[in-house]
Amino acid sequence: MKTVIVCDAIHSKGFELLKQEGVEVIDATKVPKNELLGLMDKADVAITRSPTDVDETFLNAATNLKSLVRAGVGVDNVDLEACSKRGIIAMNVPTANTIAAVELTMAHLLASARSLPQAHNHLKHDRVWKREKWYGVELCGKKLGVIGFGNIGSRVAVRAKSFEMEIVAYDPYIPSSKVTDLGMTYTENFNDILACDFITIHTPKNKETLNIIDDEEIVQMKEGVRLINVARGGLYNEAALERGLRSGKVAYAAIDVFSYEPAADHPLLEIENICVTPHLGANTLESQEKIAIQAAEQALAALRGTSYPNALNLPFKVEELPPFVMPYVELLQKMSHMAAQINKHPITSVRLEAEGNIGKYVNSMLTFALVGSFRESLGETINYVNAGFVAKEKGVKTSTIVEPKSGYDNKITVKVTTEKGMTSISGTVFGESEQRIVNINGFKTDFKPKGKMIVFKNSDVPGVIMDISSILAEHHINIADFRLGRDEHGMALAVILVDEAIDKHILAKLNGLKTCIWAEYAVL
């Protein structure tokens, strides 16, 4: 039975879904993080949230892990490269908590304009009714700088615009029209953001965005600027923010996320003019239910091996490959697997050549050639995520090239080179999905890449077919199909499809025939 470990709290609907499907579920949501490691080797799939760091320590303990579902958006606490090296497919759940995070940002934006928590505490806890102490500012007519105009940032902007704010958006990775079509200002100049009255950030946390607001930026800001962060701690340098707040340059900060969490002892909590929440961006009932269901569905799909929704570390996006490419991809993996079976030596290079429209997709397709080539020696441990890493680690050279057409609308050729030489196999697809291997090592052929087959290279002299068939008959091996290709140098190459498996003794007898150059066996 397959096992899913749930490392952090998710809505009960997620647990129900997993249990309905009959998988073993380990509920580790209340297990301390140091004890969690002791359970990780049991899991095929793990579901995590922000409290669980998926780092080398976690992954070293997760010896059986095939997939990981981060039940949320941000993957700054998931070591994607370490996952890829281990062949672990990492997925996130990118949109289920968008509205929850957007609405919390709006709450923080309003709180920051009116010092809501401070006014609340003054009345409720200090029992002081002092209206003159709590003068705020209006959002209407003010400029809101939005850094990162993705799912959350763009929706915050739309809501803020309805409060009659003027929106200035900075996001170098989107077309400007995404902003301007909404009647907002797009800028490539970060200084335009620094000139705003309110600034909110909605980018991932990475090398580029860490400390994107630091002392230098705060110096350039307006006196009395208000800063909101519902994305990740550290995007605003926390020490710089503290200095800005203490000096009064920053009038107010509203912060949901911290560079370390839990952050109950964080220095920012000592500051008066700040509104803080303990990473509540995703914490609405609606969002938690949606995330848990989607995370469970993704975990189940991964367990079935049928799909990997929102996979983050596949070297290609399956959904971006047009349907006509899919049979080629499958054919390529089979051809590469065949090449590795008939040339069973350490692989030194894998080259993919393509003719026709299929040529546009050679780079994505290379992964499938690598998986096929390594399948023989590495079995199921090789997959689409780690194939590139394995090739690099083994020093296997890879290349792709688009060639002019040579008679087929589309043709792919994989050339697998080992210490003993190169094996070249070409294939094409007839109609929508009829896969055919059409050439092996320069010998024309035509057969479906399926079943048990002997590949036999020989001197093109009379009697060879009889010699082969009598050895096979002697061992009660039925021939299902026989395809012969000949060249102009007196050589021939036969692909003999057989009904029964060929063992090494039969193969040795075939190789012992006087006319045989070599004979190999492959199963597809």
Ligand SMILES: NC(=O)C1=CN([C@@H]2O[C@H](COP(=O)(O)OP(=O)(O)OC[C@H]3O[C@@H](n4cnc5c(N)ncnc54)[C@H](O)[C@@H]3O)[C@@H](O)[C@H]2O)C=CC1
């Ligand atoms: N507080 C919380 O509980 C939550 C926090 N988050 C955080 O919010 C972040 C944003 O989430 P979404 O909007 O869903 O992600 P998204 O991927 O839809 O949007 C991110 C945007 O940031 C932009 N971006 C990337 N690098 C940038 C840079 N250097 N400068 C400016 N823009 C840049 C991207 O182009 C993209 O448009 C997540 O990465 C996550 O860390 C998300 C959900 C809940």
Ligand SMILES: O=C(O)CCC(=O)C(=O)O
């Ligand atoms: O609830 C969580 O795990 C945090 C949500 C979050 O920060 C995210 O989705 O990026």
